[in-house]
Amino acid sequence: MSVSTVLWALVAVVGVPLALSAYLFAVEGALKLAGGRARARLRPWLWLAPAAILLVVFLIYPAVNTAVLSFFNATSTQPVGFANYRYIFTDPAMLVVLRNNLVWLVVFTLVTVTVGLLIAVLSDRVRYEGAVKAVVFLPMAISFVAAGVIWKFMYQFQPAGTTQVGTINAILTAISPGFKPQAWLFNKSQNNWALIIVGIWMWVGFAMVILSAGLKGISESVLEAARIDGAREGQVFFRIILPLMRSTLTVVATTLVISVLKIFDVVYVMTNGALDTEVIANRMYKEMFNYQNFGRASAFAVILLVAIIPVMILNIKRFGRSGS
């Protein structure tokens, strides 16, 4: 690292807060001059201004610009109408990309929520709950890239009859001697599932922790009352626990949906989209950084954004409700 790099880092860390405080002092000083009513009206806006400006410059402007670029050609020099979108929704290779994201969306979200809930409920009443939760939550602490590398080793393939170094093939051949080792990441019928399992492994801990917290928030007396009234455990779960946890479940599911729509790292590290495993974020990266096709990359970005917006609205609404 060069001296200038360090210097710039210092400027950023020390200089930015300094400048901000200086700005606020100046604002307060100026407000003193203004009249009482004007002061009350102006103050929130002046305090908000730095954040608002940053938001516009770094979020709103790029988003709008991306949307505009998605209607231009690769070098952003000529408008092409909906050509980029037409390509994405008609080209067979791109349809595979969209299909994969859909499969991820449905399977990943459903399985992660279900398994997370299952572990939360089952571990709720055992003595070693802490240990179970710690183990399930552990993968969350690993970066996606590291997880991808780890699972690449787990999925390793060696021809039948030789020592299996990949965990999965080793276990399966040990359990059933007739099992033929599989190159999980390279067989088109298995590779997407193999990748989704990695994603689930990473996120189940998150779902479990939140759901478990929601579960503990349910008053024991309600469940007690139901049991005294003669409800079976199954009924208690489906008729009382689940409805009471609805808002927690929605929060978990929407968070998962947002994260899965943007899924990138696992695919990039493990297959880089080869053999029909590509997802939208992965394709966007390639169009942008490898092929320099700004139009198509922007179109993919817009599609992702549009797909995520409804989920975001749902989430924000929920925040608003729980806040009031």
Place this chain on the structure above:
Amino acid sequence: MKRAAAILVLLAASGVLVFASGTKEGAGAKVGGSVSVLAVWGGGELDIFNSMVKPFSDATGIKVEFEGTRDLDAVLTTRVAAGNPPDIGALPGPGKMAEFARQGKMIDLSGVLDMAAMKKNYAQGWMDLGSVDGKLVGVFAKASLKGLVWYDPKNLAAAGVSVPPKTFNDLMSSSQAIAAKGTTPWSVGVESGAASGWAGTDWLEVIFLRMYGPDKYRQWYEGKLAWTSPEVKAAWQTWGRIVADPKMTYGGTQYELSTNFGSAFTPLFQNPPQAYYFLQATFIQSFIQKQFPDLKPVDDFNFFSFPPIDPKYGKGVEIAGDLVGMFKNTPQAATFIKYITTSDAQDFWVKAADGISPNRAVPIADYPDALSKNAAQILTSADIAVFDASDNMPSKMNAAFWSAILSYLANPDQLDSILAGLDKVRADAYSGS
């Protein structure tokens, strides 16, 4: 070991001093400042690079700020587009180099390098490979020779096979004879992280060059020959006779797809051998020696050039290498790129058995063993035939080619639709839209 390294550094340092004082404009004086370099080198390669840089920095006072990435294409492209390129950058391939050069992003090196020395030390073919529209923009830091079949001489002798085979048919019949005895003759592995598939493109290039010669080869990478043309299809089918036949390759296509190119030679050196032939460029020697330190070059492992298919075209020599170009013309960058092209600098790669120098001034005696000496002789004496075709294609075509290799190995019977898919990409990738 340490002492040897110290002596090496000293020797090289004195070499640099000679070089530095030999250039015009008093480059012998300390220039100072720094130069930023972006390249793929990491691990052992980076160690070699650093040892190469040390005498340079000592002599000139120029600090070399190195940045390494495996995703060179994406990183370099972004930085060039953002107007923040490194002073000196390794190039992902001639295709990308031409893109940058035509956008006016690269410095014409004829005004930077000592062209008389360049012409003396480099065959015209090498200069042509680094030129775009007559302007020299790329030079080679090191190179490798492609299309070599590696084998274990003792195992082949035990199997009653004599090498090198004179023709492709000889190679195939010896393969079939080995297969008939119940062992797979070949080992193939094309996995390589984000670049998976490239090892297969090497196969196709070697086969295509020997079937149809350099002119058709050029048409192919220039996008003028359709993937669905009988020529290209025949090359794939010829390759398929080896890779799509489970009797011919160790572990079948699942092994080919999931095994890294850098370890796929392992079956050759097991006891008893699980395979006898393995195709890869010269650089694989350091991989083999790292994994099997006891094996001796020539006695325990050796190579021969992939044999001719159509006698008309003989053995074309296919090469690849690390091209380096200049994006900002600073005195420091100029001094450094000059240094990279010298035999003193290239000697570091050579002595570490990591690549071959296209610089004629690097003495053959500096190659550490008979194998690399042999490769160097083939490389420097040949009128360079061709550069790696896939590296010459536009990035998008190249990437599609890589993934087509994987698709083909996964479903060899879908060759027609795979080639049709490549033609669709071709229509898109070469248009530049």
